[in-house]
Amino acid sequence: MSDGGGRPAPETAHAVDARIEGWFADRGWQIFDFQRETWAACAAGESGLIHAPTGTGKTLAAWFAAVGDWLNRAEDDGITPGLTVLWITPLRALAADTTAHLAASAAELGLNWTVERRTGDTASSVKARQRRRLPSALVTTPESLALLLSYAEHERLFASLDVVVVDEWHELLSTKRGVALELCLARLRALRPGLRTWGLSATLANLEQARDALTGGAPGRLVRGMTPAATHIDALVPETIERFPWAGHLGTRLVQPVIEALEAAESTLLFTNTRAQAELWHQAILRARPDWLARVALHHGSLDRALRERVEAMIADGQLACVVATSSLDLGVDFSPVDQVIQIGSPKGVARLLQRAGRSGHRPGVASRILCVPTHAFELVEIAAARRKALAGEIEAREPLTGALDVLAQHIVTRALGSSARGGVSEQALHAEVTATLAYRDLGDAAWQWTLDFVTRGGTALSAYPEFRRVDRVDGRLTVGDRRIARRHRMTMGTITSDAAMSVKWLKGGRIGTVEERFIAQLTPGDVFLFSGRLLELVRVRELTAYVRAARRRKRHVPRWAGGRLAISGTLADAIRGLIEQARDGDYREPELAAIRGLLEVQRQWSALPGADELLVEHVTSREGRHWFFYPFAGRLAHEGLSALVAWRLARMHAATFRFSVNDYGFELVTRSRVEFSAAELRAALSSENLIDDLLACLNAAELSKRAFRDIARIAGLVFPGYPGSHKSARQVQASSGLVYDVLARYDADNLLLDQARREVLERELELGRLRGALDRIDGQSLRLVSPRRLTPMGFPLWVERVASQVSNESWRDRVERMTVQLEKAADR
Incomplete structure (x- = not known):
């Protein structure tokens, strides 16, 4: 918990309890205006969102709003009150830390309160x-709250609740977890009509929308914290920069300058974008400085909780010089501020960069510092773009999710289960609760009745199977009478879906953490992999547990976890396009642009540097065939859909078979067919007309939808992953959901969950909004078609992406290195 110090706030009409005033005075802290504003608003019965930078005291604003209101209203009769404050956190890792600090402050105020997690x-x-x-x-x-609401005694348990605080609301906002929490909050408001809800958030653009999602659209206060201190964003520029870079080629080659940066600071948080990258960098640092073994630690969400807590305690005690971490430490886990933050690779988004930078300084009035380390040369442009947007105060919005019927179906079963002992829940009352949320405010009666039919009968196609009749519907009331269904529902509640996690344990010893089943499935006993900062040898696999021992051989695999495909944000993409245009005009004032000037000049001489008002398309002929490189700068996910769409449309004009690759800047299409496409044909292939129909036609839409349906089926209760100790494998769950999908597609084609799966493929897998936006922007751009004699600096990374994905007897890295040498020689000439 950070201090709330700052300039004195002016007098307000709200009287703050003397004990709270004294608590701040004992620490030499002064109270911020926004904290007093929050306390006064809460005392007046208001709900709202507190938006303030990391480390400026928004936790204290919310906590003392609830505590101060209770002190002003309640008589201290020495009796410990029942549940008064409910604090929701998105991460279990934050729960222990938050509980400890809330309990400590309650004791220091002399409150006869119990604080638990x-x-x-x-x-x-x-x-x-x-x-x-x-x-x-x-x-x-959110998941534990939903579980509490499924018990018959939940009305008694929450009968005295006054205030709900949702921490890190921006992390939940645009997810199904956030939707599930909206439904839970609606239930609590129905139980406690005067309930106040406060959210805490940082690094968010659409604040009013975020507030409305939190309050269910009811009027709410938006409290803005103090103006953040300066954030210094610098890039580590390599001494030599190749003019033909490819993603990840720098890898850990920059470990020596990173070591020098670590030596210059007392404490450092080194962030990576993926857990695999964290493992590699942790090992690289210790390989370079083995004497730092006791001073460098690893922290990510797949490590065992006890190991993570030990690292967090060592950070707080100042025992560590460096912690290599993922997003597991860029949220609200509290510890003393570090001297510096290092970001490995592009931050991919402005909000993520500022969130991580805020871990240094981490107190009012102190500047934050972050050093960004590129993994390839073009990431220097991304770093400069992120700094430009950050300094301009332009950060990404997070759009609330709406209309997720799988989450609604799960919640209906939860509510029916929690009310069964009292004769069930009224359909009318439940409908009123559901539509009091922003997520389901526009829920139509047809969709509502369909969802009720789905949980009570299984819908049209599944009504003959008893296991899909989970809720009893009698005289307008919903109950759950089957104890087996109740047990299975409580075991599978929640919206977090991923590949099955396998425990990793020592052959003789304790638990190390978890990795995904699909990674372990690729290994055989005797294989070596890097995990938890150690080289481990797989001994055997039994019942979703991988037993390991310390490895002696050095050759190893690195686990790959889901969620590692980060794409640049739209905000960052806009800034990147602006910087490329700046370089086209000869303006290299940004130090990162100056560092890669040689690369950009080769691109300009061999092809072009596109302006923001033009789309660059390169046509290159090689021994592989004919290549077309497109550069919309729309992000990796949008380019995946766009490349498939353009290839399909071009193939309809001239018979050809395409292979393709994508990255954040563009995509490549390559064919062996002897075809030529005019600028007019390329323009037609990039049209936004009939976009959705053509996308569904060119993609394996059924297979993509079936993959998305697996998660929907699990959330909606159509697939049971198994009991503890006998969990189904990811392959078994996929097979089960695939069978259900096929049955529904054949016998219930209008099933709304199938429609949701198709929408999620378009919106989440392919970023339909950004894809459509890119095509609309292209429609207003001029098309610049050039024919370089060889691969250009911008096209080379796309070529590498494709080569790396191909199976070949020849080492793809050797092939890439040879091509790099050839291109560098050509550039020298």
Whole structure:
């Protein structure tokens, strides 16, 4: 918990309890205006969103708003109150830290309160006790809250609740977890009509929309924190920069200058974008400085909780010089501020960069510092673009998710289960709760009745199977009468879906963490992999547990976790296009542009540097065939759909078979067919007309939808992943959901979950909004078609992407190195 110090706030009509004033005075802290504003608004019965930079005291603003209101209203009769404050956190890792700080401040104020947490890590004995009586303040996750609402006693447990605080609301906002939480909050408001809800957020653009999602569209206060201190964003520029870079080619080659940066600071957080990258950098640092073994630690979400907590405690105690981490530490886990933050690779988004930079300084009035280390030369442009947007105060919005019927179906079962002991929940009352959320405000009656039919009968195609009749519907009331269904529902609640996680344990010893099943499935006993900063040898696999021992051989694999395909944000893409145009006009004032001037000049001489008002398309002929390189700068996910769309449309004009590759800047199409495309044909292939129909036609839409349907089926309760100790494999779950998909597609083609799967493929997998935006922008751009004699600096990374994905007897890295040498010689000439 950071201090709330700052300039004195002016007098307000709200009287702050003397104990809170004294608590701040004892620490030599002064109270911010926005904290007093929050306290006054909460005392007046308002809800709202607090938006403030990391480390400026927004946690204290929310906590003391709830505590101060209770102190002003309640008589201190020495009796410990029941649940008064509910604190929702998106990460279990934050729960322990938050609980400790809230409990400490409550004790320092002399409150006779109990403060506890309830997450998946909480002991079953503690959970059983909490079901009898909740503490005065409970720190929990959205999933644990939903589970509490499924019990018959939930009305009694929440009867005294006054304030809900949702921490890191921006992390939940545009996800199904956020939708599920909106539904839970609607239930709590129905139980407690005067309930106040406060959210905490940083680095977010669409604040009003975020607030409305939190409050269910009811009027709410938007409290803005203090103006953030300066953020210094610098790039580590390599001594030599290749003119033909490719993604990741720098890898850990810059470890020596990073070591020098670590030596210059007392403490550093080194962030990577993926867990695999964190493992590699942790090993690289220790290989360069083995004497730092006790001073460098690793932290990511797949490590065992005990290991993570040990690292967090060592950070707080100042025992570590460097922690290599992923997003597991860029949220609200509290510790003393570090001297510097290092970001490996492009941050991919302005908000992510500022969030991580805020971990240095981390207190009012102190500037944050972040050093960005590129993994290839073009990332220097991304770093400069992120700094430009950050300094301009332009960050990304996170759009709330709406209309997810799989989440709604799960919630209906939860509510019916939680009300079964009282005769069930009224359909009318439940509908009123659901439509009081922003996520389902526009829910039509047809969709509502369809969802009710789905949970009570299984819908049209599944009504003959008893296991899909989960809710009993009698006289307008919904109940769950089958104890087996109740048990299975509680075991599978939540919206977090991923590949099955396998525990990694020592052959003789404790648990190390988890990796995804698909990674372990690629290994055989005796294979070596890098995990938790160690080289481990796989001994055997039993019941979703991989048993390992310390490896002696050095050759190893690195686990690949889901979620590693980060794409640049639209905000960042706009700035990148502007910088490329700046370089085209000969303006290299940005130090990162100056560093790669040689690369950009070769691109300009051999082809072109596109302006923001033009689309560059390169046509190159090689021994592989004919290549077309397109550069819309729309991000990797949008380019995946765009490349398939353009290839399909071009193939309809002239018979050809295309292979393609994509990155954040563009995509490549290559064919062996002897075809030529005019500028007019290329323009037609880039039209936004009939976009959705053509996308569905060119992609394997059924297969993509079936993949998306797996997660929907799990959330909606159509697929049961198994009981503890006998979980189904990811392959089994996929097969089960695939069978259900085929049945629905054949016998219930109008099933709304199938429609949702198709929409999610377009919106989430292919970023339809950005894809459409890119085509609309292209429509207003001039088409610049050039024919370089060889691969250009911008086209080379796309060529490498494709070569690396091909199976060949020849080492693709050797092939890339040879091509690099050839191109560098040509550039020298």
